[in-house]
Amino acid sequence: MTKVTEKPFAPSCERNQQVIFDVLNSIIRTDDKHILELGSGTGQHAVFMAPQLPNVTWHTSELLENHQGIKQWLAESDAQNIKPPLHYQAGSTAFPGVDADFVPDVVMTVNTLHIMSWACVQTLIKDLGQHLKAGARVLIYGPFNYDGEFTSDSNADFDIWLKNKDALSGIRDFEAVCELMQAEQIKLLKDVTMPANNRCLVFNKC
Numbered sequence: 001m002t003k004v005t006e007k008p009f010a011p012s013c014e015r016n017q018q019v020i021f022d023v024l025n026s027i028i029r030t031d032d033k034h035i036l037e038l039g040s041g042t043g044q045h046a047v048f049m050a051p052q053l054p055n056v057t058w059h060t061s062e063l064l065e066n067h068q069g070i071k072q073w074l075a076e077s078d079a080q081n082i083k084p085p086l087h088y089q090a091g092s093t094a095f096p097g098v099d100a101d102f103v104p105d106v107v108m109t110v111n112t113l114h115i116m117s118w119a120c121v122q123t124l125i126k127d128l129g130q131h132l133k134a135g136a137r138v139l140i141y142g143p144f145n146y147d148g149e150f151t152s153d154s155n156a157d158f159d160i161w162l163k164n165k166d167a168l169s170g171i172r173d174f175e176a177v178c179e180l181m182q183a184e185q186i187k188l189l190k191d192v193t194m195p196a197n198n199r200c201l202v203f204n205k206c
């Protein structure tokens with residue numbers, strides 16, 4: 001993330017927010033009340049998407065060090081339905097909402113699985129299995145490998161760049177993620193092709 005003003009700014013959010021919102025909007029049900037975003041980053045997705053879903057409460061979450069930036073984005077937004085960031089770091093903290101009074105109908109996480117370690121991905125998915133109710137949906141956006149192969153040269157380069165920054169980061173295998181989700185009774189509903197060699201994986205908790 002780079003800073004162009006006083007608050008943090010993620011250029012990728014500007015590029016992907018509409019296409020991700022289109023998928024999210026397609027899986028929202030009329031009686032959904034709570035969306036939980038894991039790894040909200042700057043909070044830009046919340047600020048863009050939540051006002052378009054006025055019937056739900058949008059719960060942001062992040063590592064503590066990123067809360068201030070999210071609060072700055074929320075302070076400048078007119079949205080009435082976004083909650084301040086909860087503390088969630090997969091592998092280190094309890095699942096957000098455990099101590100709060102909501103159970104998410106939808107969980108969304110964007111560009112996080114390739115940043116956190118595989119051990120953290122495993123914990124995150126176990127958390128989802130433990131805390132989601134039947135019928136809850138999970139939207140995961142990001143790059144994925146299929147059959148052990150990168151889907152593009154740019155993703156292969158991105159993987160090298162990630163690992164140079166943090167050896168535990170890296171593009172995850174679609175099949176391995178689905179297998180972990182399946183073990184938690186969270187089944188793949190759809191795998192949507194997105195621009196720039198990304199995917200939107202949508203799951204349903206049985």
Ligand SMILES: C[S@@+](CC[C@H](N)C(=O)[O-])C[C@H]1O[C@@H](n2cnc3c(N)ncnc32)[C@H](O)[C@@H]1O
Nearest residue numbers: 010039040041063089090110111112115116120
């Ligand atoms: C590439 S950023 C994406 C942020 C935001 N979702 C977006 O699309 O702009 C990855 C985010 O994952 C968060 N993250 C890293 N490790 C995490 C963990 N173990 N649990 C939850 N979030 C984590 C980081 O703090 C960071 O904000």
